[in-house]
Amino acid sequence: MRAPAVPIALTVVLLAAGCGSTSGDGEAEASVGAVTSAPDARLTLVADEDAAASAASTSRALFDSAEVAVVARDGDDAGTLLAASAAVGLGVPLLVEPADGGPADVLTAELDRLGTTTVLAVGDAEAAGGDHEVLAVPAAAESVAAATGLDLAETSEVDDAAAAAAVAGLDGEEPVALLAGDEEAPADDVDRLPGVERAAPLDGTLVLATGSTTTLAGIATARAAGARVHVGGTDPRADADLVGLLGEDQPQAVLALGPEYAAEEGLDWKLETAATGRQLPGGGQLLFPGHFLVALYGHPGSGALGVLGEQDAAASVERARAHAAPYEELVPDATVVPAFEIIATVASEFAGPDGNYSVEVPAEELRPWVEAAGEAGLYVVLDLQPGRTDFVTQAEQYRSLLELPHVGLALDPEWRLGPGQVHLTQIGSVSVDEVNRVVTWLADLTRAGDLPQKLLVLHQFRVGMIPERERLDTSRDELAVMVHADGQGGQGDKQATWQALRQTDPDAVHWGWKNFYDEDAPMLSPEETIAQVSPRPHLISYQ
Incomplete structure (x- = not known):
């Protein structure tokens, strides 16, 4: 020690x-x-x-x-x-x-x-x-x-x-x-x-x-x-x-x-x-531009929510490495790091006992996956689909995992409901003020624990999912804040979404891109992803 x-x-x-x-x-x-x-x-x-x-x-x-x-x-x-x-x-x-x-x-x-x-x-x-x-x-x-x-x-x-x-x-x-x-x-x-x-x-x-x-x-x-x-x-x-x-x-x-x-x-x-000596997967304590993440997205034990859940933790580690490997030659100026993006709270059609239309998986159930990833040199992002509760309230439930140096956080506004709303009848959204409260909470946690920089991912495929995003707080050096374009469908539509989201780009934000196996028409290969998605993202995820 x-x-x-x-x-x-x-x-x-x-x-x-x-x-x-x-x-x-x-x-x-x-x-x-x-x-x-x-x-x-x-x-x-x-x-x-x-x-x-x-x-x-x-x-x-x-x-x-x-x-x-x-x-x-x-x-x-x-x-x-x-x-x-x-x-x-x-x-x-x-x-x-x-x-x-x-x-x-x-x-x-x-x-x-x-x-x-x-x-x-x-x-x-x-x-x-x-x-x-x-x-x-x-x-x-x-x-x-x-x-x-x-x-x-x-x-x-x-x-x-x-x-x-x-x-x-x-x-x-x-x-x-x-x-x-x-x-x-x-x-x-x-x-x-x-x-x-x-x-x-x-x-x-x-x-x-x-x-x-x-x-x-x-x-x-x-x-x-x-x-x-x-x-x-x-x-x-x-x-x-x-x-x-x-x-x-x-x-x-x-x-x-x-x-x-x-x-x-x-x-x-x-x-x-x-001075703590703790390092991120891939080395150092800052994420970008020195790292390039390639992630499997999903929920452990459920292939219906993404490729991460189609196999156990050990097999998912190997699959993440296999997804990351082709990018090593394509991105020679950064360290390619395989990653998991784990859906920690799952949007539900049912209100549930707490009435928030979100199933919060206990942190200790996710810990074996998080620790297996860390031991294998993978980065981990915990994804929140909060329903009618707020993002900070849900994030607090995963504090023990977020206090690990290789774990970041993702917010999924598509599944953030207002009062009286239910999933799949509208596309959710979150105020930039609520996002900024998460920025403050996560940055303070990172500072208090002397932790390496943490990734905060904002999933988005419509501008209206985060209104006034130009007010996003990117001032906290404890975090690398990323907008992740996770639209699906034809490549023309996906490129149009990419360009629309970038029109409200704060100077200090980083970018991510998602490839869908079943919903994209067609899904880009690694070579096509690097060639066609410009500027080059810092995170490519697969669902």
Whole structure:
């Protein structure tokens, strides 16, 4: 059992505003040191848009002091990469000097805070001013090696796109010289920095970086401090590798590095969710666009309600896999995931004891199917046909199943009755306000349980089934909201329905399509489904 994730508090670090001197003959004097410390908060945000400020903020977050520091000039790619190699090899911060003679107050202030006495200025950097000595070297591996005493015989040429990953991969125990194309000519004579005694590595700290050029120096500083660095997007739930890393290592502190993180709403709870290590079938904690679902629809034990019920659970798993398999070549840019859509509450012609014209199957009767699907790597959607009751009331009866990470929810407005209505005398409908109450309920359940994103499917084949759907709440990142076009008949009619439903498309909604074995004329093959249904859906179900 994994340890529970520590509740996340957020600290924001923004800047608005080890070594002695060298001898003239290049011999190093006594060793000097650097002191690291992990951030106090569980989550620290460094979102400066300026490279110099970002570098200084990261240094402040991870280093208490450093008698030696490395400086590169903003915009000097060759100097920055070699400076990163030097900083990580020495175990000291990498700071950035503003380009074109810009104000160096941020740089000078951070050097003073660190107690830096000697600066290694690489490439175009000058690091003038302040109470420190400057050892300037060209952006040449030979010169940096001579100044630092590092063995930089191993080199790696890095382009802009790979720079962040390359810096994140640097290891102080195995120095590598990162090069941006042709090197400058090495200097004839280079003084030697004093030896630097490395600080204790920050093993319990993880740095998440967007990889923008603004973050390169901060990434190097993090690696110099012994923190692990993961380069990726701003939502930690989207990255299966990161979810696995967080779940296994449970870092004590996380630093989010990059201006893009400032726009990531809910970064604290998203990180806490990722830290559970729970993954969706197919990996990660976000459904789309990384996943493509292919589902069998129906009710266990009843072939009359769809193909899911034509066989037992184990055989249904194999049938779902068989349906999904042809799509793997057709959808190469997503992970194809087989799925069940289980009708949990079945519309009835009889009022029943509660008078709601819906038969609610007990959650525990469905659990064997739900668990069998989860063990086999299938996603599950529970479908509600509520009759005269409301969707939230019925959904609450399946809370115990919806608290599983691989289970989502579907609403079937066709079977939502008003007072005095009965099934099959009219097509049902639901107000968008009731749908939005389900959105809130399901999103709150997902957030409270630190669960991966959940799918909320809205079945629809007429616009009037969900009037004013343009008011649909798609603001909750805990959910992937989908409109599922489940009309049947000739393909011309189905395409007309598809286009009509898409005319009221909120920006953030996803799309699903249903193929009927008996009612479509004809039913599309997988190849035809992908070729003819545009834009491509994220869920194909079979009934």
